[in-house]
Amino acid sequence: QSALTQPASVSGSPGQSITISCTGTSSDVGSSNLVSWYQQYPGKAPKLMIYEVTKRPSGVSNRFSGSKSGNTASLTISGLQAEDEADYYCCSYTGFSTFIFGGGTKLTVL
């Protein structure tokens, strides 16, 4: 099964909003609300930012939000800050006790 499709890179200026898309199929993203998003700095472990499409774990800034329409999930970061510059990965449960990640998106804060 191929990775979920994410843009390789996105960029934005401080204070702006950006959205990262994550496109799958009716067998993964489109089949449930079990999509999560992870932030990863170079050389570090990933950090959970969004789960079940829209939910934020305790401690994650409310500048991060998630949504889904059909086979595409999205992560929106509002009020962009320099510290948001990182790689972002989406992940979907496939319904057979397996998971699939997106290819990752490098966010650059200009």
Added chain:
Amino acid sequence: EVQLLESGGGLVQPGGSLRLSCAASGFTFSSFGMSWVRQAPGKGLEWVSIISGNSGSTDFADSVKGRFAISRDNSKNTLYLEMNSLRAEDTAVYFCAKEGGFCSGGSCSGFVAFDIWGQGTMVTVSS
């Protein structure tokens, strides 16, 4: 403090074997499923394997099915990944990750995501 600490990585020849460990602390280990996720150098994340809290169910990515085995020892709060018939394409940082959720007042609730990650251990398959 909730923590996961991987160990066991290293350099191994193609066709060889390696066993990774992941020591957990700060949470009720037996109440949560655990996964292994890997990341090849300069590449994205790839889910590898999952095991339920009571070891009753396991699953694997197609890329490792039949070569890797996952297990856990809840008495030692430790997760394992036994890797056999290793190939160059298995070269990656291997992370262990906890199923999302928390325990409170003796009951636990979970969600489908990975909420705690270890720092990773590097596996290099090369002659």
